[in-house]
Amino acid sequence: MGTRTRTRRMTVAAVAAVAALALAPGCTLSKTDGGDGNVPGGSGGRVLAVKIDNVGPARPQTGLDAADVVYAEQVEAGLSRLMAVYAGRLPPVIGPVRSARETDLELLRQFDDPALAFSGAQSKLLPLISTAPLRPLSPGKAPGNAYFRGSGKPAPHNLFVRPKALDADPGAGGLQSTGFRFGPRPKGGTPERERTVRFPAARFTFTWAPEQKRWLVSMDGARARTSDGKTLGASTVVVQYVKVRESRFHDRSGNNTPFTETIGSGKARVLRDGRAYDARWERTSPQDGTEFTTADGGEQLPFAKGQVWVVFAKA
Template identity: 60%
Template sequence: MGMGREARGRRAATTAALLAATVTAALAAGCTSGGGPPDDGRGSAAASERGASPEATDGSVLAVKIDNAGSARPPTGVDAADVVYVEQVEGGLSRLMAVYATKLPKAVGPVRSARESDLELLRQFDRPTLAFSGAQTKLLPLIDKAPLRAATPGSASEAFFRDPDRSAPHNLYVRPERLVPEAPGRAALTTGFRYGSAPAGGTTTASQTVRYPAARFTFTWSDSRDRWLVGMDGTPATAADGKRMAAATVVVQYVKVRESAFRDFLGNNTPYTETVGSGKAKVLRDGRAYDVNWEREDATDGTAFTTGDGAPVNFAKGQVWVVYTKAP
């Protein structure tokens, strides 16, 4: 429905006041993360005013944006995710997106802000719920138009809480059961991933490292756990309960990472990770590495991984990590 000029003016004034108050508070608290964006409450307030709804229906996955700055570790609930996506953000840092379909942990976090790349990545799912702390004001209209359910502290306050023992902005958590009625099941994971026996060939590999300008991930094979142990910035990565984070399959996917139209409050450009297209990838499973091809023809498609002769590549059963990095 249309909105009168006077009503639009009142709404703009209210939004400006909210943004000004929140940014002032964030700057006063020093809420930055090594060149990354400040606390995202400003985006949450704007998203709430825009009427974002967190309500989900059966069959929808839950995706949560998770802070991965050193001061935000260890994370909570990542070990329960079916898929963990790793992307580069401002200042060469990294951020995680955990996707849940087969089980829901009691809490996930620390929750941080959404990026434009997330919208393209999530198009492969049927109306997913995206839990995040907020977003840049200019990005909010794109989130509104995206086929997803946005859940922020402003639109679903009952689902989020702050940990008083941690400092902002690294202390926001979400309770998944308050956003989705139940785990939708494996059928909701329309990623295009296939599971089964390993392909022929491959190279015995003890570890694989992926470097961003200001972050580093190392995956080390463990025969005893039959998993790839996760390391971040030269340190073993653990969950909040102290257990080592580990993946059954790791995909190092070489993609185009370009500048977007967005910048953080310090002026750093927000990288855009292109997940539609085709290229090369390295699949790690069972202590071996396989050089493969990837293709995602449309944003609504999952990603297909194939060998040089076009045969589908199966993943090992269990959690999958997908690390997006610039093509060499």
Template identity: 60%
Template sequence: MRYRAPTRRTALTAALAAALMTVSLTAGCTRHGTSDDGRAPHGTPSPSGQSTAGTGSVLAVKIDNVGAARPQTGLDAADVVYAEQVEGGLSRLMAVYATKLPEAVGPVRSARESDLELLRQFDRPTLAFSGAQSRLLPLIDKAPLRPKTPDEAPGAFYRGSGRPAPHNLYLRPARLVDGAPGKAALTTGFRYGPAPAGGTVTASRTVRYPAARFIFTWSANRHGWLVSMDGTPARTTDGDRPAPATVVVQHVRVTTSKYHDVLGNHTPFTQTVGSGKAEVLRDGRSFEATWARRAATDGTTFTGAGGSPVNFADGQVWVVFAQA
């Protein structure tokens, strides 16, 4: 069965136990959506990588975002980073790669129902994640994407040292996809170009979840928005601070789904099809906008008060989904 931890057996022979050592990393998903329970050993990637068929679309990776998961790896190489609310009012990230692939990405965590709707805008994207709640697995199977977990691509995932599970699962993108598909694969609906007229001079913008907080502070030297999370400046494992050129605060409906974690906390569902208010931050200014996405297969457009598109600045984009 897909994405499920291997069944424990009480009568393994010594030879079978030795053979199963190479797939021990795949014990990454429980039946209740709390993945990476620590049964897999720490170590380096398997020498046998696996590639997906077809690389014409983006690679999306679910990334852990609690304090124990920071600093993250490979986040600064993403073209788009989405931030969503998950159980307990915490946050999780989904990084989308199209123009370049980092050497490693992580820590990798589990998927949510909201991800399936969000990813419909791309043409059969590859979704790398650690696992999912058992009742969500059939929906993932039916979704028009290429789901990849340690079960299906053990050679592409590895356990990093220095952190306890579940915050130590990483991905080698080059072992999962044949290469970056290019900018044309970013069918997000975003438009890039000169800044709109007007806007409000903005030094920083804070977005709060019940148990998480994002702060974006304008840096003229970096010509981007320095990211802080939960009051701490965000850094990658290379020591760099992410500084997206454009930050979007997209106000959406967040409802309670039928799925929950092992503690019984229900998973929020972030509705990204529809329309609503948004703020686009670029060049040290904030621009009021309206977002619209008519169907799941469409990208999202952002327009100003006069109906003109609100252009994004060239570079990385962060989209933070905030409760409308």
């Protein structure tokens, strides 16, 4: 059975369950409530994706703690960049905002009419962005008050966006198409306190904090915090092993832009509730989400409710 068929059946079942619960006497559902095994929120909905700078001068970032999903991908010279996906609440400001990459276009195909906030892109990539099934919201295509330059960081690490000014209209149901499923901790797994993922010139470390019931994030050896002092942490961390290859694009210094292949299948490591699970991932087409199953029995592997970090590690 393919991912699309499995996802469709689970979505139909989820909609039916939500409808039944909503009709039960005395039961109500908020936009962020979701039953076990289902993505929080109802069916449908859009997301706002924001490309966020992640080099030293760009930190600490703003608004990253409000994201539903944070994708960490490799860019030129082995550095990292983040794509934060918002389907629930929008913070007042997000940033620093940086440029898009070809990897983002394939990754965003799984969402229904997603909006992408980014600072720009190299000239050869712009035609691909303009024809991709998304709403590009760079400074030149957004309302005049949406983007602004902050005074606390040097350029180009000082571009921020007011997401509500973008009229992106995200909804909690926008995450339905990711393929993620949320629910109680599954059996098995092994106790894990810390996990580090290394890029050629960047690294991410996730440390389990039992009192907070989340994985605290460190980047390049320093604990990650937002500009207002909040510690970044994830309820679920996915280390997804993928093929990272050269693309046809380069930066101004001549460094090749890596392309991360998110369609296909492979191994993964899922961290939740202080435990680590060996997993398999599968995404059969650009329109499909990514399904995560247990490595031994092929059963759906549920995530813990809360923010999800997906780090694309080279297989």
